[in-house]
Amino acid sequence: MTHPSRSGGQILVDALQVHGVDTAFGVPGESYLDVLDALHDSHIRFIINRQEGGAAFMAEAYGKLTGKPGICFVTRGPGATNASIGVHTAYQDSTPMILFIGQVGGDFMDREAFQEIDYRRMYGQMAKWVAQIDRAERIPEYLARAFQVATSGRPGPVVLALPEDMLVTHAQVADTRAYQPVQAAPAASQIAQLRTMLAQAQKPLLLLGGGTWNAQACADIVTFSEANALPVACAFRFQDLLDNDHPHYIGDVGIGINPTLAARVREADLLIAIGPRLGEMTTSGYALLEAPVPRQRLVHFHPAPEELGSVYQAELMIASGAPQACAMLAAMAPVDASAWRGTVAEAKAELRAWQAQPPVFKDGGAPLDLWQVVQELMAALPRDTIITNGAGNYATWAHRFWRYGAMRTQLAPTSGAMGYAVPSAVGAKIVAPERTVVAFAGDGEFMMTGQELATAVQYGAGVIFIVFNNSMFGTIRMHQEREYPGRVSGTQLHNPDFAALAQAYGGQGEIVEATADFAPALARAVAYTAEHKLPALIELRYDGNLITPNATLETIRKNAEAGKAK
Ligand SMILES: Cc1ncc(C[n+]2csc(CCOP(=O)(O)OP(=O)(O)O)c2C)c(N)n1
């Protein structure tokens, strides 16, 4: 059978369509003009970003939100280096993503030609697979593999370099089939062993996290936890795997963990971890579980066999995708849970206490009550609202006080990357325009990728931005006061007028400095975004001394000075 002659760029875009791609993000470059040309007549929406860091974060957020690989196109050296933060995030967060990079042509390769980089070396540690496609007729094969690798086992990023001359070469080649993500499933004997361990336990706890989850898996884990009266916690920044209003949800095991929840994890006699990596942030620096042999009996499900036993030697290690694991757990005959039946309500009460108004705000203790801000947001917005954030102390107002709805209501980088809040929110709103999307961003955070506000305006993405402006890189200042009290260095910020900035981009902006002003400002932002399909920003200006819901910089400094004086 003969196939029509197509250019490399056309073969590539056709392959993307075979694999069901509907949206791609990127910044153009002359290195991949033939792909841009093929996109012109395709069904793929190509979202143009203002910086590759924003594009890569949007693609990563697309992967998190849909479970399908987020597609990103960037140009050589400068574009590829800018995009790396999104690839690193996709790697640490186990998010399916494919980054395509325009590459120097084969005629000049390996001369350190203009903007040339060997991406196999550059991205070696950051991607699941990096390759360069040197022959146009092999594009379908490389793409099929890229989609398989990005979505199978532990999902993650794939990087493909596209030499410029290869893209304009014509070839006669067939398209492939669409990819099929592959996941292992538990053996019946492993579930039987887990059941025996559960029947022997007194203080079991379920911990959810990682990639591969879908709505059915989330429903199945509810069935399993209810049937066995199990308390359920979520790993760092995987807080939306169980509706936080569900009676069995007892909190997130992340940075600034509720101390009573930390104690429950430490004192559990059986920990059933479904999907998380049990990384540094989820284990409070490998303290909640000792490495390599935890004190708790541990059952660890993870999609990648090589992850199991890499840090923690679980008693029972099960290579499985989350859906496969949860389906079998939902079908498992329940055990006698009388030993721990009361735990769920106790732990839930502890979570409620942890989420109550912090004492610092009692009786108007601060002009702007950030706790009240979150309460107003929860009262005004739908349960399926998507909340995004990047890195910074401001994120605690979301993680601790927002009650995340069901799956895919949280977009946040477990990689701890600043700059994620804005592009992930814009990407999410473009992909799911019917959903309400709110970005929580610090002043430092916002300025890392705030230029993607232009993308929001260009594509009619009515995101609500809440900017937590304390005029500093607060997280670093907090550590500074702890380690080097009173010696402020490199952490102060002089900021633009964020409200005016939002207006300059073509959106709406307001400044709020007092608690009573927030609810009306929010109502205006909600109305504006709905009516105009444009972004609205609310800048919260508050005293930077209030660095966490529990502590001020002043108390941290005083405690540190007292400690040093000893
Ligand atoms: C890309 C990147 N650069 C630097 C850091 C280190 N870092 C973590 S939090 C933080 C400060 C965040 O400041 P801001 O967004 O204003 O939030 P705040 O802590 O003040 O609430 C910095 C610099 C990081 N995590 N990511």
Ligand SMILES: [Mg+2]
């Ligand atoms: Mg700040």
